[in-house]
Amino acid sequence: MIELHDLTKDYKTTLAVDRLNLHVRAGEIYGFIGPNGAGKTTTIRMMGGIIEPTSGAISIGGIDLRKDPVAAKKMIGFVPDRPFLYEKLTGSEFLRFIADLYAVAPRTAARRAEELLRQFALWNWGNEIIESYSHGMKQRLIIAAALLHDPKVMIIDEPMVGLDPEAVRQVRDILKELAKQNVTVFVSTHTLSLAEDLCDRIGVISKGTLLAEGTVAELNRAAKTGNAGLEDVFLTLVREG
Ligand SMILES: Nc1ncnc2c1ncn2[C@@H]1O[C@H](COP(=O)(O)OP(=O)(O)O)[C@@H](O)[C@H]1O
Ligand SMILES: [Mg+2]
Numbered sequence: 001m002i003e004l005h006d007l008t009k010d011y012k013t014t015l016a017v018d019r020l021n022l023h024v025r026a027g028e029i030y031g032f033i034g035p036n037g038a039g040k041t042t043t044i045r046m047m048g049g050i051i052e053p054t055s056g057a058i059s060i061g062g063i064d065l066r067k068d069p070v071a072a073k074k075m076i077g078f079v080p081d082r083p084f085l086y087e088k089l090t091g092s093e094f095l096r097f098i099a100d101l102y103a104v105a106p107r108t109a110a111r112r113a114e115e116l117l118r119q120f121a122l123w124n125w126g127n128e129i130i131e132s133y134s135h136g137m138k139q140r141l142i143i144a145a146a147l148l149h150d151p152k153v154m155i156i157d158e159p160m161v162g163l164d165p166e167a168v169r170q171v172r173d174i175l176k177e178l179a180k181q182n183v184t185v186f187v188s189t190h191t192l193s194l195a196e197d198l199c200d201r202i203g204v205i206s207k208g209t210l211l212a213e214g215t216v217a218e219l220n221r222a223a224k225t226g227n228a229g230l231e232d233v234f235l236t237l238v239r240e241g
Helices: 040-047 069-074 091-101 106-119 135-147 165-180 192-198 216-223 230-240
Strands: 002-010 015-024 029-033 055-060 076-079 153-157 184-188 201-206 209-214
Touching (some): 040 055, 069 076, 135 153, 153 165, 165 192, 201 216
Parallel strands (some): 029 184
Antiparallel strands (some): 002 055
16 A cells, blocks of 8 residues: 655755665554654655655555655545644634545535544534644544545654653554554554554664564564564664664
8 A cells, every 4th residue: 555665865964765665555554663863754754745755656555656646645644743733723624624625525524524523532622723622632633634535544753742641542542443444554653662552563764774674573583682572672673773
């Protein structure tokens, strides 16, 4: 469902992503972990069509992002690391606005918005302005907005930053539920315990290069760390670079 082929981003001052190759299957939750500055956000911005790769290719659901960006982007629900919300709008108004941007038919949009607000425990807050929402509620609304057009692929950059444990669990459950509905989830995160619990496979990136990928057991084999938890495996892989 997601294929990155020799994906590279050279900011000239920094080679942020260096010939990255990666495949994610339909319905899989793929975790993308790495230290600060590893190139996660740069990769995700290229996948969302926000910035142009220096070289290499991205295909989403078999569609080449460069050749047919509109069709590829229709497949994607995109949640950036610093999402923008019009906080003077109510949750419902915001969803209507995003549905318009994605050209979702008004009737479909209204039904979908109600479904998502209910599913994400925001229904009672739909008519309140976003300014009054907690951080966790804002994050759930952003994810809801990214799902309005029924994407096949969800790409999320650091969805857990600043959330309290309860909100982390809610977001985790949302992502698990998506995967059950056969949505492919690509998520970057710093929260390793969560990655371990949530993800089918994990890719470890450092200095723009994929160091290892697989299940936690497979990563353990790559790092020769026996039966360690993801945190030890991660630190070993990154240290040995
Ligand atoms: N717009 C930019 N111009 C120049 N360098 C950048 C830019 N954006 C990110 N970088 C650099 O690219 C590297 C990767 O950054 P980033 O993709 O944000 O990493 P991560 O999300 O893993 O923390 C870092 O060294 C960062 O300083
Ligand atoms: Mg980042």
